Amino acid sequence: MKWNPLDTLWGTVIAGLVLTVVLYLLARSMAGAP
Amino acid sequence: MSADFVSLVLGRWLHILAGVMWIGLLYYFNFVQVDALKAAAADEPPSGAGISRHVAPRALFYFRYAALVTVLAGFMIMGPRTMDVLTFHPPYIGLGIGVWLGLIMFVNVWVVIWPNQKKVLGLVAASDDEKARARRTAFLASRTNTMLSMPLLLFMSTSYTLHRPLFGG
Numbered sequence A: 001m002k003w004n005p006l007d008t009l010w011g012t013v014i015a016g017l018v019l020t021v022v023l024y025l026l027a028r029s030m031a032g033a034p
Numbered sequence B: 001m002s003a004d005f006v007s008l009v010l011g012r013w014l015h016i017l018a019g020v021m022w023i024g025l026l027y028y029f030n031f032v033q034v035d036a037l038k039a040a041a042a043d044e045p046p047s048g049a050g051i052s053r054h055v056a057p058r059a060l061f062y063f064r065y066a067a068l069v070t071v072l073a074g075f076m077i078m079g080p081r082t083m084d085v086l087t088f089h090p091p092y093i094g095l096g097i098g099v100w101l102g103l104i105m106f107v108n109v110w111v112v113i114w115p116n117q118k119k120v121l122g123l124v125a126a127s128d129d130e131k132a133r134a135r136r137t138a139f140l141a142s143r144t145n146t147m148l149s150m151p152l153l154l155f156m157s158t159s160y161t162l163h164r165p166l167f168g169g
Helices: A009-030 B003-042 B049-086 B093-120 B128-157 B163-167
Strands: none
Touching: A009 B003, A009 B093, A009 B128, B003 B049, B003 B128, B049 B093, B093 B128
16 A cells, blocks of 8 residues: 555644645745745 | 624634534544544454444534534625635635635535445445445545644634735735
8 A cells, every 4th residue: 555644643744734834835925925 | 783793703703613613523533533443443352332333423423514514604704705715815815725725624524524434334334345445535534634724724813813914915
């Protein structure tokens, strides 16, 4: 079976943190923030 | 009852009340129940039947209806601004991302997690093979929602305090 970060609780939390940072930067970029 | 009362008081109160229950139960499943059932399955004899039979169905009931109330109350809050939020119109860029994350999670609850959990819990007929597949699908959907809840809570909790200074608009 392929490795999936969602199989472990901490993999899920780390994936959530990474996604939070990515979406935060995306939102700033969409808003035209420097 | 004024539109402002519905949006700013009633909608917000219901949204937070139901949202705490929804995400609280999501975290209960992911941070507590999954590992508890694994440990119970390793007992001799296995001791998780009580959780599966008496706890999980009740938790799932409040989980899925709390999700429904959270989303409906969210629309009460947005009111006439709904389209602006859903289309990321400034100053609702961050909030729009939060709302879309919430809608994805809501669909996950009702369209993926609940129908599969019904098979796992034996509420609908399923073979052992179908139950194993349903368990895996529901598990991954639940973990996906846990992951999505993290940015969701950032964008929701900062919708009035930080969106303008952070995201402009």
